[in-house]
Amino acid sequence: MTIFATGVGVPHNGGMTEAVIHKRDYEGELKRAGVRLTRPRRVIVGLLTQTEDHPDALEIFRRASAIDPSISLSTVYRTMKLLEGLGAIHRHAFEGGPSRFEQAGGDHHDHLIDLDTGDVIEFKSERIEALQAEIAERLGYDIVHHRLELYGRKRG
Amino acid sequence: MTIFATGVGVPHNGGMTEAVIHKRDYEGELKRAGVRLTRPRRVIVGLLTQTEDHPDALEIFRRASAIDPSISLSTVYRTMKLLEGLGAIHRHAFEGGPSRFEQAGGDHHDHLIDLDTGDVIEFKSERIEALQAEIAERLGYDIVHHRLELYGRKRG
DNA sequence: ATGCAGTTGCAAATCATTTGCAAGAAGAGG
DNA sequence: CCTCTTCTTGCAAATGATTTGCAACTGCAT
Ligand SMILES: [Mn+2]
Ligand SMILES: [Mn+2]
Ligand SMILES: [Zn+2]
Ligand SMILES: [Zn+2]
Numbered sequence: 001m002t003i004f005a006t007g008v009g010v011p012h013n014g015g016m017t018e019a020v021i022h023k024r025d026y027e028g029e030l031k032r033a034g035v036r037l038t039r040p041r042r043v044i045v046g047l048l049t050q051t052e053d054h055p056d057a058l059e060i061f062r063r064a065s066a067i068d069p070s071i072s073l074s075t076v077y078r079t080m081k082l083l084e085g086l087g088a089i090h091r092h093a094f095e096g097g098p099s100r101f102e103q104a105g106g107d108h109h110d111h112l113i114d115l116d117t118g119d120v121i122e123f124k125s126e127r128i129e130a131l132q133a134e135i136a137e138r139l140g141y142d143i144v145h146h147r148l149e150l151y152g153r154k155r156g
Numbered sequence: 157m158t159i160f161a162t163g164v165g166v167p168h169n170g171g172m173t174e175a176v177i178h179k180r181d182y183e184g185e186l187k188r189a190g191v192r193l194t195r196p197r198r199v200i201v202g203l204l205t206q207t208e209d210h211p212d213a214l215e216i217f218r219r220a221s222a223i224d225p226s227i228s229l230s231t232v233y234r235t236m237k238l239l240e241g242l243g244a245i246h247r248h249a250f251e252g253g254p255s256r257f258e259q260a261g262g263d264h265h266d267h268l269i270d271l272d273t274g275d276v277i278e279f280k281s282e283r284i285e286a287l288q289a290e291i292a293e294r295l296g297y298d299i300v301h302h303r304l305e306l307y308g309r310k311r312g
Numbered sequence: 313a314t315g316c317a318g319t320t321g322c323a324a325a326t327c328a329t330t331t332g333c334a335a336g337a338a339g340a341g342g
Numbered sequence: 343c344c345t346c347t348t349c350t351t352g353c354a355a356a357t358g359a360t361t362t363g364c365a366a367c368t369g370c371a372t
Contacts, residue, residue, distance in 0.1 A: 035318080035319090036317095036318060036319070036368085036369050036370075037369075037370095038318090038319060038320080038368075038369065039320095039368090039369095040319085040320070041319090056359095057359085057360080058359090070320090070321080071320090071321090072320070072321045072322075073321095073360095074320075074321065074322075074323095074360090074361080074362085075319080075320060075321075077359090077360060077361070078319085078320085078361085081360095081361090093249070093251065095249060095303070098358085098359060098360085099359085099360090112291070112292065112295060112297060114297070115300055121295060121297075123291055123295065125287055125291060127283075127287055128284055128287050128288070128291075131281055131283055131284050131287070132284070132304075132306060135268070135279055135281060135306065136268065136306055136308055139268060139277060139279065140310060140311050141268060141270070141277075141306070141308040141309065141310055141311055142308050142309055142310075142311050143306050143307070143308040144271055144307050144308050144309065145307050146304070146305060146306045146307060147251070147303060147304070147305045147307075148288075148302070148303070148304050148305075149302060149303045149304075150288060150291065150292055150297070150299050150302045151299070151300050151301050151302060151303075152292055152297040152298050152299040152300050153297065153298055153300065154296060154297055154298075155296050155297055155298050191349080191350090192337085192338050192339075192348090192349060192350070193338075193339095194337075194338070194349090194350060194351080195337085195338095195351095196350085196351070197350090212328095213328080213329080214328090226351090226352085227351090227352090228351070228352045228353075229329095229352095230329090230330080230331085230351075230352065230353075230354095231350080231351060231352075233328090233329060233330070234330085234350085234351085237329095237330090254327085254328055254329085255328085255329090
């Protein structure tokens, strides 16, 4: 089992504002998709590139507003839906909350949600993935995608 | 791996209106919980007892209305929330739809959702359950509950 | 630089679910 | 069986997240 990242927006360093975290070429993807590269879109994808956590639309709106106050929440929603359609980001609907997003492209992984803090911990189990495939196989289905979420609290 | 039931509300027999499917004593649980046994509640839990599928609030409302037309959708929502709190039913928020419910008490199982038909197929894998526990263990967490949903389409 | 289809911000609309409130029934006690 | 109190209900209005209509605006191909 592999642990990918932990925490919600907590930088993995000592607080240094270190930039350039991921490799996704959002602008290229938008261009390829034949849509216009507008200011709001640049701001949003620019910020997603630096994003390590799983922010919801409102949080993305806040972060985008800090860069360009004229951006609207509607546009954030529209852009997230657009990027989701392009497969550039993933949308997670964790229980009891609004959708949260993360950039696609990294290795597939599932999530453990800390019920006390809301923190999202990523993990991956090849064994579980394989078992899921096996189950679908037995049931005569092709899996299009799946959702595995563990909800728990720190042992102690 | 075990398959529990398949289909959405499709009777497993030839269409005979066979009654008494499950064993849950909802009325006793309500009594024990110290709440009143009202007509709407009797109707709803009575119908849940006969329920093998995973209906949403509106569908439960329709079924209840057929028995007592005076029941309101609000009461269905309130009752489902009450039963959920008592642990008498489980709520599932499958992607892109309203909450769907099923009686609690049967063995734990997870679901495969047919993307074409919306059918819900139940299955259970001890191996996956064990792996989940193992993962939480490694991460230092106690799992309170989890969600495993496979979304796919019939192979062919 | 020009023109126009694609985009945006804003407000209003949706959808599922919840809630305020006045009227209506459980059911404990008599 | 009758009362009284409290819990529930039905209805309508409120919520919260997300979507959408529309007129103003702006990429960007020509
Ligand atoms: Mn993730
Ligand atoms: Mn089920
Ligand atoms: Zn997975
Ligand atoms: Zn399970």
